[in-house]
Amino acid sequence: xxxxxxxxxxxxxxxxxxxxxxxxxxxxxxxxxxxxxxxxxxxxxxxxxxxxxxxxxxxxxxxxxxxxxxxxxxxxxxxxxxxxxxxxxxxxxxxxxxxxxxxxxxxxxxxxxxxxxxxxxxxxxxxxxxxxxxxxxxxxxxxxxxxxxxxxxxxxxxxxxxxxxxxxxxxxxxxxxxxxxxxxxxxxxxxxxxxxxxxxxxxxxxxxxxxxxxxxxxxxxxxxxxxxxxxxxxxxxxxxxxxxxxxxxxxxxxxxxxxxxxxxxxxxxxxxxxxxxxxxxxxxxxxxxxxxxxxxxxxxxxxxxxxxxxxxxxxxxxxxxxxxxxxxxxxxxxxxxxxxxxxxxxxxxxxxxxxxxxxxxxxxxxxxxxxxxxxxxxxxxxxxxxxxxxxxxxxxxxxxxxxxxxxxxxxxxxxxxxxxxxxxxxxxxxxxxxxxxxxxxxxxxxxxxxxxxxxxxxxxxxxxxxxxxxxxxxxxxxxxxxxxxxxxxxxxxxxxxxxxxxxxxxxxxxxxxxxxxxxxxxxxxxxxxxxxxxxxxxxxxxxxxxxxxxxxxxxxxxxxxxxxxxxxxxxxxxxxxxxxxxxxxxxxxxxxxxxxxxxxxxxxxxxxxxxxxx
Numbered sequence: 133x134x135x136x137x138x139x140x141x142x143x144x145x146x147x148x149x150x151x152x153x154x155x156x157x158x159x160x161x162x163x164x165x166x167x168x169x170x171x172x173x174x175x176x177x178x179x180x181x182x183x184x185x186x187x188x189x190x191x192x193x194x195x196x197x198x199x200x201x202x203x204x205x206x207x208x209x210x211x212x213x214x215x216x217x218x219x220x221x222x223x224x225x226x227x228x229x230x231x232x233x234x235x236x237x238x239x240x241x242x243x244x245x246x247x248x249x250x251x252x253x254x255x256x257x258x259x260x261x262x263x264x265x266x267x268x269x270x271x272x273x274x275x276x277x278x279x280x281x282x283x284x285x286x287x288x289x290x291x292x293x294x295x296x297x298x299x300x301x302x303x304x305x306x307x308x309x310x311x312x313x314x315x316x317x318x319x320x321x322x323x324x325x326x327x328x329x330x331x332x333x334x335x336x337x338x339x340x341x342x343x344x345x346x347x348x349x350x351x352x353x354x355x356x357x358x359x360x361x362x363x364x365x366x367x368x369x370x371x372x373x374x375x376x377x378x379x380x381x382x383x384x385x386x387x388x389x390x391x392x393x394x395x396x397x398x399x400x401x402x403x404x405x406x407x408x409x410x411x412x413x414x415x416x417x418x419x420x421x422x423x424x425x426x427x428x429x430x431x432x433x434x435x436x437x438x439x440x441x442x443x444x445x446x447x448x449x450x451x452x453x454x455x456x457x458x459x460x461x462x463x464x465x466x467x468x469x470x471x472x473x474x475x476x477x478x479x480x481x482x483x484x485x486x487x488x489x490x491x492x493x494x495x496x497x498x499x500x501x502x503x504x505x506x507x508x509x510x511x512x513x514x515x516x517x518x519x520x521x522x523x524x525x526x527x528x529x530x531x532x533x534x535x536x537x538x539x540x541x542x543x544x545x546x547x548x549x550x551x552x553x554x555x556x557x558x559x560x561x562x563x564x565x566x567x568x569x570x571x572x573x574x575x576x577x578x579x580x581x582x583x584x585x586x587x588x589x590x591x592x593x594x595x596x597x598x599x600x601x602x603x604x605x606x607x608x609x610x611x612x613x614x615x616x617x618x619x620x621x622x623x624x625x626x627x628x629x630x631x632x633x634x635x636x637x638x639x640x641x642x643x644x645x646x647x648x649x650x651x652x653x654x655x656x657x658x659x660x661x662x663x664x665x666x667x668x669x670x671x672x673x674x675x676x677x678x679x680x681x682x683x684x685x686x687x688x689x690x691x692x693x694x695x696x697x698x699x700x701x702x703x704x705x706x707x708x709x710x711x712x713x714x715x716x717x718x719x720x721x722x723x724x725x726x727x728x729x730x731x732x733x734x735x736x737x738x739x740x741x742x743x744x745x746x
Contacts, residue, residue, distance in 0.1 A: 151197075151262065151404070154228025154322070155211070155279040157243045162205035166226060167401050169378065170370035171197025171215040171741060171746040177223065178211030178238075180204050185214050185221070188579040196401075210238035217369025225320065225363040227379070227405065232307050232319075233456040234326040237361075246335045248418065253342035255464060256298045258490065258531040259635045262576070262621050263349065263583040264297040265539055268305065268328045269312055270601045271586050279311050280601065288399075289344045291607075295589060295614070296621030299347040301423060303540055305334060306353070309361040312598045316425060318353045319361050321409050331417075335409060338418050347420035349466065350413055355408050355429040359391035379405070385433055385444060389512055397430070398446035403453070409452045414462045421466035422703075427478065427487070428450065428471045437473035448487060455488030474524075486527075489692045491581055494533035497521045500671035502537050506553040510672045513649050518671070519641045522578050522653060530637040537571040538588045541562035544596040552593045559593035560610070562703045566735035568671060569695055573737045575653065576620045577667045589617040612700040616693075623665075623692055623739060630692060630741045631663040632657045633643045642722045643681045648672055648730070652681040652722070661685075662744035664691075668730075669737040676732040682724030683716045689728055689740035696733035704733075714740065 145152050156163045168174055175189040180202060190198035190213075198213075205211070212223045225232065229239035272288045273280035285300075292300065304315030311327040324331040338348045357364055357379070364379040372382035375392050379402055386392040396402045413419045429435045430447040455467050465666050468487040471478045474496045480486020500517035507513060526532040536542070543549045548556070550571055552562035558564060568591060575582045586592070587602045590610040594600070607614060623631045636657025643652035649672030655665040666684055670676070683689065690713050698705035714728040721727035730738065 137475050146415060148408050148415045149228070150408075152727075153197075153408070154226050154230070155205075155239070155241045157207055157241065159476040161201040161203045162207075162241055163199070163201045164190065164226075165197055165199045166190070166213050166228075167195075167197050167378070168213070168215055168368035171198070171217050173216040174198040175214040176200055176202065177210060177214050178205065178241075179209040180206070180211070205239050205241060207243040207652070209241050210236065211241060212239055215368055220369065224367055227320075227364055227367065228322050228408075229320055230322050230324075232323045232326065232329060242331065244331065244335070244416070246332050248335075248338050249483055250342040251418065253347075253418070253420075255347035255466070256345075256510075258466060258581060260299045261299050261347070261466075261531075261581045262624060263299045263301050263534065263581060264295075264586070265290060265301040265303070265536075265583055266586040267303045267314070267540065267596070267598065268325075269598055270596075272604070273601050279327050279598075281327075282329040282337040285642060286337050286340045289340055289346065292346060293344040295544075295618055296625065296627075297346065298625070299349055299420065300341060301349040301351060301583070304351045304425070314598050315351070316353050319363070320355055321353075321357065321405075328514040335417055344416070348418075349421035349468070350417075350419050351423045351425060352410065352413070353425045354395065354409075355424075356388045356390045356393045356425045357395060362393070365393070369400075375693070378402075387433060388429055388542060389435075394429075394433075396446075397444060397450045403446075403450050406450060407454050409459060411457060411461065414458065414465060419465075423468040423470060423493075424451070424489075425470055426472075427469040428473050431487075437475055451487045451489070452482040456482055459488070468492065469479055474526075476526050479526045479529070491532050491534050492526065493530070493533055493539070494524065494526075494535055494580060496524045497533065497575075497578065497580065498537060498539070498542060501571055501574055502550065502553070504541065504671060505537070505567040505574075506550060510649055513671050515557060515644055515646050515649060515651055515671070518574070518651055519644055519653075522574065522651075523639060523641060525579060530579040530639075531581055533580040534583050535575050535578050536585070537575055537585040538585035540582070540585065540596055543585060548595045549591075550592045551587070551591050552595070560591060563735070564593075565591065565610075565613065565701050565703060566695075567671075569613060569700075570671065570735060570737060572617060573667075573693075573695060574669065575667075576617075576624045577634065577737075577739070579655075581639065582624065584617070590614045595737055612702075616695060616700045619693055620739075629744065630662055630690075631655075631665045631739070632663040633659075633741075636663070639726055640684075642684075642724055643668075644676060648674060648676075652683050656684075659684075661687075661742040664741065666728075666740040667737065668740070669730065670732050670734060673734045675734050678729050679732040680721060680729045682720070682722030683726040683728045684724050685742065686716045686718065686726045687742055688713050688715045689742055691730075691738055693737070693739040694733075696736040704736075 269279035307320035366377035482488035638656035
């Protein structure tokens with residue numbers, strides 16, 4: 133057996149991989165490093181030695197890491213580690229592998245050749261984010277009976293830009309078993325799913341999205357790994373209690389809803405592994421943000437908002453570390469938690485003891501709004517809950533929450549898209565159309581960062597499944613609904629300089645009519661013409677010829693959106709003479725100094741603002 137001496141690496145450690153873990157290529161060699169503290173021997177096997185075991189023994193250091201440099205190894209060759217523990221020898225893929233060969237499921241020596249076209253993209257400020265969540269496999273597949281790819285998403289970027297969204301959020305793009313999955317059963321956290329196109333295709337998507345002015349956010353899973361086809365499981369052979377070994381808790385803290393596979397957030401090498409993974413997406417893939425899946429199951433064994441008996445303090449400190457690292461090295465990027473416990477500490481600064489996320493998905497918005505728009509009887513709509521959903525805020529920061537009525541979780545797992553929730557037998561009917569866009573309207577006018585789910589803008593119905601593609605024929609069939617969302621997003625982002633208030637933090641629900649199910653609120657940034665916005669929503673079946681609400685300013689208020697407009701749907705238009713403008717009267721109303729009167733259609737919304745003075 134030839135002795136192969138470790139060769140000193142010529143590479144400069146990257147920000148996301150300061151220890152040069154995995155396979156790292158330089159001009160003369162490929163340098164390998166793997167953490168396997170309990171193995172008695174580790175050998176490299178691969179295309180470079182015809183997969184002959186014990187021919188390339190690695191050298192162990194005191195920290196439990198094994199290293200070796202191989203001059204004859206080349207990019208794109210496959211390899212694995214052959215580990216021996218207590219007399220048993222087995223092969224494992226590299227935990228830091230950035231590519232997995234899809235047919236043989238082997239680690240690949242990866243060296244990117246991609247040249248960035250738009251390396252200096254500045255993502256929109258948080259108050260100008262409108263997020264569009266999508267699943268790569270179902271969003272826009274071109275091939276029948278095959279999952280969609282990153283290239284298919286690139287093909288639809290012009291559509292998304294025209295719709296007006298400023299960020300896309302991709303459901304997890306990391307390697308998972310088989311070709312189809314939601315993506316939350318991650319097997320190789322550093323590798324990009326090959327059925328989607330792989331690493332270079334993801335970079336092209338990010339680059340092209342940036343060319344369209346669209347930021348890219350990735351959904352990442354650290355609350356568990358696997359559970360199936362998981363090389364990390366008992367990686368070097370060692371375990372306790374027949375559990376996961378060095379990468380996982382081996383006691384009661386291992387238990388998750390997805391198996392006994394919670395990472396050991398207290399072990400330094402695992403913390404480094406997760407930190408390195410998070411920073412890789414920013415450094416190597418130029419993404420603009422991460423959304424961490426189910427952080428509540430990172431910080432608590434049972435997913436409790438707070439329980440001293442089941443909390444995991446190591447997870448909290450790990451989230452702080454990761455968020456601090458991102459803030460330091462990638463300022464302006466966004467870190468989002470899916471915590472769903474309305475816990476202000478999740479989005480509190482780490483210096484004050486918080487987890488340090490910029491924003492969190494807001495259960496206090498999605499649940500009351502979905503309930504309100506989908507319940508059958510008008511009398512069951514809780515207008516106080518609607519007002520609470522609109523006004524809720526974390527840490528006195530309007531951008532510290534993500535607001536939505538549809539997401540991959542909300543339109544599956546026993547629930548459907550809102551049109552199907554409203555009218556299971558007539559998801560394209562009057563009530564389904566009216567009340568689904570009311571939900572979208574409240575989302576895009578509320579305080580917070582709004583998010584849509586793929587196809588929501590053209591009444592996609594049913595429920596989300598990873599093998600059922602989005603029905604793009606509906607984009608044409610319901611082009612009017614799509615226009616509604618396009619117009620509303622334009623107002624949200626103040627693209628006509630008439631509705632600046634939607635980008636501000638000011639919100640005052642000044643009119644709450646429980647009996648007739650009407651709510652009116654004032655959005656503002658600094659206030660004044662072109663800034664102040666009034667939103668009126670009728671969540672009941674009754675129409676009104678002369679409905680009166682208060683007004684914060686006198687003068688004429690122009691209607692910017694009337695959701696009952698027949699241009700949005702031929703089923704709309706119950707009011708024969710839709711209001712175009714309303715001029716205030718000097719009498720006080722609703723605690724406001726003036727009042728305004730207008731017609732109001734059933735299940736409809738009106739948005740008013742004033743022209744700027746010239």
